[in-house]
Amino acid sequence: MSILINKSTRVVCQGITGKTGEFHSKNCLEYGTKLVAGVTPGKGGQTTLGVPVFDTVHEAVEKEGANAAMIFVPAAFTADAILEAIDAGCNVVVAITEGVPVLDMVRVYDRLKRQGAKETRRQGETPPTESPCLLVSPSPCLALIGPNCPGVITPEECKIGIMPGYIHKKGPVGVMSRSGTLTYEAVWQLSNLGLGQSTCVGLGGDPIVGTSFIDLLKLYQADPETEAILMMGEIGGTAEEEAAAFAREHVTKPIAAFIAGRTAPKGKRMGHAGAIISGGKGTAAEKIAAFEAAGIEVAQSPADMGAAMQRAIKNR
Numbered sequence: 009m010s011i012l013i014n015k016s017t018r019v020v021c022q023g024i025t026g027k028t029g030e031f032h033s034k035n036c037l038e039y040g041t042k043l044v045a046g047v048t049p050g051k052g053g054q055t056t057l058g059v060p061v062f063d064t065v066h067e068a069v070e071k072e073g074a075n076a077a078m079i080f081v082p083a084a085f086t087a088d089a090i091l092e093a094i095d096a097g098c099n100v101v102v103a104i105t106e107g108v109p110v111l112d113m114v115r116v117y118d119r120l121k122r123q124g125a126k127e128t129r130r131q132g133e134t135p136p137t138e139s140p141c142l143l144v145s146p147s148p149c150l151a152l153i154g155p156n157c158p159g160v161i162t163p164e165e166c167k168i169g170i171m172p173g174y175i176h177k178k179g180p181v182g183v184m185s186r187s188g189t190l191t192y193e194a195v196w197q198l199s200n201l202g203l204g205q206s207t208c209v210g211l212g213g214d215p216i217v218g219t220s221f222i223d224l225l226k227l228y229q230a231d232p233e234t235e236a237i238l239m240m241g242e243i244g245g246t247a248e249e250e251a252a253a254f255a256r257e258h259v260t261k262p263i264a265a266f267i268a269g270r271t272a273p274k275g276k277r278m279g280h281a282g283a284i285i286s287g288g289k290g291t292a293a294e295k296i297a298a299f300e301a302a303g304i305e306v307a308q309s310p311a312d313m314g315a316a317m318q319r320a321i322k323n324r
Contacts, residue, residue, distance in 0.1 A: 010162040010207045011182070011227040011234070012100050012151055013076060017166045020045040020065060020074035020098070022081055022089045024056050029080035032104070032170050033057055036078070039173040041166050044072040065096035076100040078159070078168045086155055087112035091119060094150065102168045103154035106214070113155070113216040120152060120218060152218025158188030158210035169210065171195075179204015181317060182228040184221060185240035186213050186247075187268060190310065194238055194266075197314025206234040213242070221251035229259050236262045236324075238317045243269035244290045249298040256302035262324035264316040266307040267295045 019036070023029035024046025034057055037043050045068035046056055052063035060072065068074045077093035079086060079102065086105045093101045153160055159169015163176035171192060177199045185191040188210050195208060209224055211217055221239060228234045237259070241248035248267065255263055270292040299306050305323065307316035 010165065011224070011231050012153075012160055012207060012209065013162050013166045013168060015040075015042075015162075015165040017042060017076050017100070017168075018072065018074050019043045019076045019078055019166075019168055020047055020068040020072070020093075021059075021078045022047045022065065022093065023079065024048060024059065024061060025051055025054070026080060030056060032080065033059070033078075035173070036167050036169075039167040040164070041168065043078075044068070045074050065092050065098065069096045069098065074098065076168060077102065079103040079105060079155075081105060083107040083109065087116050090116050090152060090155075094119070094123075094152075099150055100160070100168070101150075101152045101218070102157070102159050103152065103212075103218075104157060104159060104170060105154075106156035108155045108214065110215060113214065116152070116218070117216055120150070123150070151223070153209060154212040154214075154217060156214045157212035157217070158191060160207065160209050161205075162207045163205050171208070171210070175199055176208065177204035178206075180206060180233060180235035182206050182224070182231070182234040182237045183208040183239075184211060184224045184228075184237070185209075186211050186242050187240055190240040190266070190268060190313075193310055194240060194313045197311075198238070198317060201314045201318060203236075203314070203317060206231060215245070221247055222254045225251060225255055225259055229261060234261065236264075236317060236321050238313065239263065239265045240313070241265065241267050241295060243267070243292050243295070246290060248295040252295075252298040252302040252304060255304065262305070262317075262320040263302075264305040264307060264313070264320040265299050266310065266313050266316070267292045267299075268310075 021033045025048040046061040054061040062068045077098040081089045086108045158171045161167045163178040175196045305320035307313045
């Protein structure tokens, strides 16, 4: 099995006629992804890469059965593209674009949180507090991945994003990260060690993103074919500490983790917009201590991530 996407997922690319959208759509198609439609307002009726282009996501969903969206539109229009995909009924929305204004994402976050609370009340559950994404069951679900992320891949089934597909191998390790580059490095190490992956998710490095580590921990824990979890975090915020606390109480599978930015000075952003230590919170030391307290195996360097996963599996 997998989480979020699989070989049956039908993808629409918003921005497919742009240079970047077309390039990565081509790579996704070559990987085997069922990319069934594209959307560019004003270019409906055209064909790109053998894929029909529509003016709206609603048309792509209605005519081609798209149920997941991949977004490659300029940052100023990304929030509207996300909301359009949600309104059209896409269960998974992957926003690759970086530089999305924070106030725009506040608007999206609020919409997701209200929708998630409404759905959980309908099902008689407690409304979510740690994340706005509606992940009330393994599948189907409403999940926003990103923005400013590499995307999602279920190896040998479906790739929605910009990651190099050839480094991924099917297997039992779920991978999640705030960093695209660290994801690729971790996957390369895992594959070389004979540890394939179930689904790999790049959460995104912005201050406000859709899906949290906790959201994914719930899905990986529920997935019978995900036997271990590797996560890569970074300085800034408290997402990793919250994930460690959740894992300690609710996750029975072995977990390994790495924190980037150990040498970052306070008040300095290190790469991602969300990677900044402020108010004395979000330091690498605090995050590592939280992981260790939860029994999570901590990698000491980027080169140690695959080996840390091996140690976690052995120790568990």
